[in-house]
Amino acid sequence: MDTTEPVIVIKDLCKAFGSNVVLDHFNLNLYRGENLVVLGKSGSGKSVLIKCIIGLLRPDSGEIFVFGQNVPELSYAELDQMRARVGFLFQSNALYDSMTVRENLEFPLRRHWLHVEQKEVENLVAEVLESVGLAHTIDMMPAELSGGMRKRIALARTLILKPAIILYDEPTTGLDPITGMEIIDLIRDIQQQYKTSSLVISHDMKLVKRAAGRIVMLIDGKCHAQGAYSELKNSGDPKVRAFFD
Amino acid sequence: MPFFSIQRPIVDEIGSLTRFTLRFFREAFRPRYEFSELIHQCFVIGYKSLSLVGLTAFIMGLVLTMQLRPSMVRYGVEAQIPAMVGIAIVREIGPVITALIFAGKIGSSIGAELGSMRVTEQIDAMEVSGTNPFKFLVVTRTLAATLMLPVLVVLSDAISLYGSYLGVNIYEVLSFRLFYTQVIDNLAYYDAVPAFIKSYFFGFAVGIVGCFKGYYSNKGTEGVGRSANSAVVMASVFIFILDLLAVQVTDLLWEL
Ligand SMILES: Nc1ncnc2c1ncn2[C@@H]1O[C@H](COP(=O)(O)OP(=O)(O)O)[C@@H](O)[C@H]1O
Ligand SMILES: [Mg+2]
Numbered sequence: 469m470d471t472t473e474p475v476i477v478i479k480d481l482c483k484a485f486g487s488n489v490v491l492d493h494f495n496l497n498l499y500r501g502e503n504l505v506v507l508g509k510s511g512s513g514k515s516v517l518i519k520c521i522i523g524l525l526r527p528d529s530g531e532i533f534v535f536g537q538n539v540p541e542l543s544y545a546e547l548d549q550m551r552a553r554v555g556f557l558f559q560s561n562a563l564y565d566s567m568t569v570r571e572n573l574e575f576p577l578r579r580h581w582l583h584v585e586q587k588e589v590e591n592l593v594a595e596v597l598e599s600v601g602l603a604h605t606i607d608m609m610p611a612e613l614s615g616g617m618r619k620r621i622a623l624a625r626t627l628i629l630k631p632a633i634i635l636y637d638e639p640t641t642g643l644d645p646i647t648g649m650e651i652i653d654l655i656r657d658i659q660q661q662y663k664t665s666s667l668v669i670s671h672d673m674k675l676v677k678r679a680a681g682r683i684v685m686l687i688d689g690k691c692h693a694q695g696a697y698s699e700l701k702n703s704g705d706p707k708v709r710a711f712f713d
Numbered sequence: 714m715p716f717f718s719i720q721r722p723i724v725d726e727i728g729s730l731t732r733f734t735l736r737f738f739r740e741a742f743r744p745r746y747e748f749s750e751l752i753h754q755c756f757v758i759g760y761k762s763l764s765l766v767g768l769t770a771f772i773m774g775l776v777l778t779m780q781l782r783p784s785m786v787r788y789g790v791e792a793q794i795p796a797m798v799g800i801a802i803v804r805e806i807g808p809v810i811t812a813l814i815f816a817g818k819i820g821s822s823i824g825a826e827l828g829s830m831r832v833t834e835q836i837d838a839m840e841v842s843g844t845n846p847f848k849f850l851v852v853t854r855t856l857a858a859t860l861m862l863p864v865l866v867v868l869s870d871a872i873s874l875y876g877s878y879l880g881v882n883i884y885e886v887l888s889f890r891l892f893y894t895q896v897i898d899n900l901a902y903y904d905a906v907p908a909f910i911k912s913y914f915f916g917f918a919v920g921i922v923g924c925f926k927g928y929y930s931n932k933g934t935e936g937v938g939r940s941a942n943s944a945v946v947m948a949s950v951f952i953f954i955l956d957l958l959a960v961q962v963t964d965l966l967w968e969l
Contacts, residue, residue: 524837548843562838565829576842 473500474533475633475665476521481530483516490516492689493530498633498667503659505676506669507711508686514669515559517686518635521667522556523547534633552580555626555634555664559641561618563610563625570606573597573625580629596624599661600654616647620654627662634658636668640675648672652679673711685711733925740845741852750849754857762818762865769814770869773806774798774876782884795887798877799896800904807870808908809956812915815862816948820923823854824944827927828937836928851928855920862916863909903967911959918951 476498483491490513498504508514519525521532523539532539534550542550563572573593577584597603600620610618619639626634639655640648652675659666669686670676676683677697684694685708693700693708701712778798785791827850830836839846878892926944930936 519837522841524840551841552843556838556841558834558838560833562834564835564838565833566826575839575844580843 474498475500475535476667477531477533478521479531479533481517481520481532482528483513483520483525484528489689491520491527491530494686494689495691496684498665500665501663503656503666503679503681504668504684505680505682506667506684506686507671507676508669509671509711512686513689514671514686515637518556518637518667518669521635522551522554548580552629553632555629555631557619557622557626557634557636557639559637561610561622563618563622565610567610568606569597569602569608569610569613569621572610572621573628576625576629592628596627599627599658600624615643616650619643619647619651623651623654623658627658630662631664633665633667636666636670638670638672639668640670640672645674649674649678655679671711729929730922730925733928734921736847737852737855737921740848741856745845745848747849747853751853751856754853755861758819758854758857759861759864761822762815762861763868765818766811766814766865766869767872769810770807770872771876773810774802774873774878775880777801777806777873778877778880779883782880791885794881795877795892795895796899799874799900802873802877803870803900804904804908805956807873808866808912808915809952811866811869812862812912812919812952813949815858815865815916816919816945816952819858820919820944820948821941823858823920823923824926824930825937825941827851827854827924828930828940829934831928831930832932832934832937847928851921851924854924855917858920858923859913859916862919863912866909866912903963907959907963911955914955914959915952918955919948922948922951 474497476496478494478496481491481494482489494517496504496506506514506517516525520527521534521539523542527540534554537546537550539547539550564575567575570593573596574589577589577592593606594603597606600623602617602620602624605613605617605621610621613621623639636655639651643651655666655668656679658664668675668679680697682694683697683700685692685700687693687707693703693705695703700708703709778794781794781797782791785794785797827836830850836846836850839849874896878887878889881887881892923944926940926947930940
């Protein structure tokens with residue numbers, strides 16, 4: 469696998485809501501097979517960043533290349549094709565609470581691949597549930613699951629389309645430390661098993677330490693610093709140090 | 714304080730609702746059509762309101778008859794009760810009361826459902842799963858509400874009239890056949906058709922307002938409650954306004 473080829477390139481991304489400037493000429497590259505963590509404090513615009521990548525928010529200016537296509541310029545149909553290859557794990561899981569786990573998992577399959585055989589759907593559902601270790605929950609409703617289980621099902625729903633890139637929005641926020649750790653390990657396993665490139669946004673230093681290959685620090689809407697955990701930990705910059713103390 | 718700056722939020726709201734409604738018409742007539750979800754919603758929306766509409770309709774018919782009776786007896790026209798009640802129910806009380814009950818039951822549940830889907834990012838999740846959430850959620854629910862309310866109104870009229878029949882029979886013996894004939898003989902198309910048509914508009918108002926309030930729900934669980942509540946209030950006001958317009962329009966057409 470060519471790990472020097474970027475799958476996401478962000479150039480000079482700007483996004484403001486009224487007078488609230490959230491992203492200010494932000495730059496980032498995500499390389500194939502890499503585990504990149506964007507670290508930033510709460511309210512720094514991390515969610516805005518990945519919602520721009522997946523096309524849920526429209527940036528004010530700048531370019532976002534995903535597999536070489538500039539997201540803000542894509543048509544609806546092209547956007548759908550891109551989204552079938554890029555998974556998104558929502559911070560609040562976003563499981564459809566009127567549907568069972570099975571229906572939740574089938575939803576993206578049936579919507580993205582219009583003609584798909586029942587047998588294949590069942591196989592894929594079983595396979596992803598196995599990957600996240602929750603095969604027994606298939607006929608349960610999301611409300612019957614614990615927080616950690618819901619996160620796993622949400623991850624399974626993201627995996628079912630076998631995405632080449634997965635974007636994680638604060639995967640450990642709201643979970644207890646032990647469950648959080650299990651989710652981090654699961655993310656690493658998934659990364660190995662499915663050979664995805666991951667972009668994780670977080671403010672959880674445990675996650676950063678355990679899972680990150682490379683770290684990008686989002687401070688004041690810019691890419692303030694980047695590097696490996698050990699490099700940033702010994703940085704002299706007070707804004708960077710604030711995260712590690 | 715000048716009038717318009719106080720009313721500003723209301724004007725803004727009406728503007729966004731108008732834009733939302735226009736978007737509904739744009740999206741409703743363009744593929745892809747979500748037929749199976751529409752059928753599902755028709756079933757859910759119709760079924761959910763059935764028992765409540767039935768109960769209130771029955772009580773309305775019964776009470777209306779019993780309340781009317783003393784005055785009718787005083788003027789010696791108690792034989793006209795079936796005709797009067799029939800006209801009152803079919804023209805006005807059936808559609809309006811059913812629509813208000815429908816707003817309370819369905820408007821609030823659509824508002825709360827879409828509101829919580831917005832807050833927990835389920836609407837965003839649909840969008841990244843190759844689905845246009847506006848079509849899948851808003852168009853189907855609004856159409857289902859529009860199609861189901863007239864059906865409920867017809868049902869509610871029938872149940873109200875049966876309630877009225879029982880009300881008459883508390884005091885005197887009147888065969889159902891005679892009651893039925895008296896009601897039907899005094900009803901014209903002019904009574905039934907405009908009432909039926911206006912219930913489509915009532916249904917549409919309940920659906921679109923519920924979806925509008927839910928779709929633009931504010932962050933937080935308290936936003937969801939507010940969406941549900943204001944959906945009912947706004948839809949109820951619209952029902953009365955539409956009723957007012959409907960009576961003017963029918964009146965004009967009748968003159969012609
Ligand atoms: N849809 C929106 N409309 C207005 N402001 C928004 C919207 N989404 C996010 N913001 C603002 O953008 C800033 C960054 O939000 P967010 O990306 O959610 O932070 P976080 O880094 O915690 O994920 C916040 O100040 C928030 O108020
Ligand atoms: Mg966030």
